[in-house]
Amino acid sequence: MTGPTDDLTLIAECRAGRTDAFGSLVQRYQDRLYPTALRLTGSVEDALDLLQDAFLQSFRKLNRFHGESSFYTWVYRVMVNLALSERRKRLPKLFRNEPLPEASDPADSSDLGNPTAQVDRQEREAAVQRALGKLAPDHRVVVVMKEFDGMRYEEIAAALNVPVGTVRSRLHRARCELKGLLSDYDEAEPPASPPSTPSNVAEPTTNPPLIVHAEARGR
């Protein structure tokens, strides 16, 4: 992992007119940013476009980068806000239910030699991705930032420039909606492995399918 000092050095070189240095920054962070872009947009090409636009905008606004956060965090914020921008929201092509490339992360290794499990996993991924695509953009972004990238509420709020309470409510509504969207799939395909839960949550003895049901908010 390259440290922030190196990033700052490269940024200083960019400001001095050596744009090649920015290429090094792109190469350094494109791999980390791409999966998030992919989950935000739902298509490979939109993800590549989004990522490219994010890097370009970052370069154009490089003078506004003062090092309060890491360069990665800065570009990440640019990217998620670009994904939410009005211009992109108007694009009809944003978020298609198209097949994404097959997973290439280490989690796949468990499926080696088990084609059925691999297919199940891919179908499950496709179902989740389709469900993500049906969320409102501001909900989708919060879900991806929280669940996929593991960010804290405060970090999400800072990146999106919204109150923490807004993050919390958007996230909860998005989860409820996702729960409903995934219910059909889960009724047909119950999870193969028991999910882990936080230490402070009692593990249920049964694993019923995800079913959307309206609960009274008060009791």
Add this chain to the structure above:
Amino acid sequence: MIFDDTLLSAHLDDELSGAVREAVEAAIAADPALAERLRLLGETKRAVSSLSRPAIGVDLAGAVLNRIERDRTAANRRPYYWIATAASLLFALAIWVQPLELGHPPKNGQDVVVTNVPTPHVETAKDETVAPVEPVGPPVIAEVKYTEPMPDANLHARDQMLQMLDRPGVRRIVIVVDAIDPAARASVNDALMLLPRKNPEFTNVKLAQGIVLDPTYPGEAEVFATVMDWPERRQLLDKLEDEFKTVIDQTVVDPHVGLQLADMSGVQMGVGRRAAGLGQGPEQEKLAIRRQPHQPEVFPPDPPARVRGNAVVQAPSGFVGPPVSTRTNEGAVPVIVWLTTRSKPAIH
């Protein structure tokens, strides 16, 4: 007590502290319904967090630096007003889309179903049928003539085409240059030829006289055809944008024009039907392409590539472009997608 359900999410994320956390824990312990809701939220959370993190597969640095350089060059140019009668460029991107029914490859004159539903892996894995791939092909002179007014745009077809446009992988690209200004046409040609592509050959197609691709800009047209992957397509669009200072909009393929292009590509455009594998349901209006009953005899077709299950398609003899994978939805049937660029060349 009125329980705010958002607290459940916050609790799940370990974002509560102090008295609130204790109160929520107590409420959950006392109410099985709350505990169940928390469990379901946890499953949803894990569904997203367990999504894979695919590798990017391309190096964006070069493309980003090129854009930066173009920005810089553009900033140095003196702003100028556009010429009203500038050239227009029509880009038709013909995508290779694999029909769901691999077991029933298209035959001459038969409808081919084109759908944006992902091909089930199980279905393709067990399918051993060989489907032909549209040849990249030498030029074919279009003989289609028509005098009827062009019908209105079909927005539904447009949406479908846009969906197909962004599928990953190699696409068949048909670029129609309908430019009044010969210099603009030459510039397009130069832009195409300067692309650092693996397959350096564009097929140059001359449209027959009398064919008007765009009634607003009647004139001769040149057509180029090739195959490209995403970075190449991006480079091409960047280069043309830079060259002509254009705003590229995706627009509707006029059915008549589509037919002409289809003729040139040895395919026809028609209405798709619902794939049998999708089960019962209403027929869908799809923009589909089917093979022409008769291939023009003037230009012999390239040897067809072959699709076998999930295997990588073998390229036709002499073709050195990137391979076509059925897993990324390329296949036997090209679908024409149309981009229109109103080119307004800058005067330096």
